[in-house]
Amino acid sequence: MKTATVSTPGKIILFGEHSVVYNKKGIASAIDKHSTVKIKENTNEFISLFLKDFNIRTRIRIEEAVSFAEEIKTLASEKKFDQIKKLSKNPINPIKAVIGTTINKDKNPSSFDMVISSRIPKTGGLGSGSSVFAGVSATILSLSGNRINKKKIAENAYLGDVIAHAGTPSGIDTSTVTYGGFIEYKKTTGVKPLKIKSPLLIVIGDTGIPARTKTAVTQVRRMLEEKPLQVKRVLEEMDSIAEEGIRQVKENNFEMIGKLMNENQECLRGLRVSHPKLEKLIKASLRAGALGAKLSGGGKGGIMIALAESKAMQKKIARSIENTGGKAIITTIGVEGVKREGL
């Protein structure tokens, strides 16, 4: 019986969350925190799933997963976002959809046992879901002897985020965790690897308050319907910030990157996706000397990131975040994307 283990990183977004949903530019990076998916072919009628961190076990028929994936694609194309949002409450659903869409394209699907676990904090904002979705697709593809095909994996994982983000994900999360490194992203043109000269020194501050990505994305969509001129202006502003961010990241101009992060945060405040605890940690980081700080990911909780000019400063910012009631994480960024272990 064939087996495979795949490990996939989480992610942070340096510029452009929410505006990327509307085809604006974004910059993101993979981080050195991973999820692991193990697969073992079986001869049963059922796919058996074990979500270790949630202690959930379930069994799904192949045909059921395939038709569920089709149902989600139809709901998304008909813009039935409220129905998708309801389905997102069950953590099995996005995984079932990714399994279904991956298997559907396989000529000889086999049944399997799958075990999923993760070391990516689940507060949200660090791509814990997207990382698992990419891992799920990659393990299934490797059962049929396929080498890691990042384009296919990112495409399949995207359907998981359609559910997790309630209808209209940009694809930045699933692309970042799949391709790894630093990427420039735009919905219609996809991923472009971004070369950086020396690593950015980032501190992640975890609020401990679950991010509410679905709610935040839905809220921005409604705001755009209600106040199109005002919101479009903010989205345009975010696009220019990301565009300038790309230039400054290439130039290694940390001071400018920090300044742009603060400006990006101001736009995110305008979209009302921040949270008092995020603001507290952002202030604490800036007080400690961060060059810039902003929320990262969906917001309304979750995590923020701060940029430091030195390792000593990174530690100082981390202490300040911890003293303000957050959990500081210092980790390597720009790491490799989805990969099969033991090869």
Ligand code: MEV
């Ligand atoms: C969430 O990590 C990023 C958002 O822009 C949603 C998306 O891009 O799908 C808020």
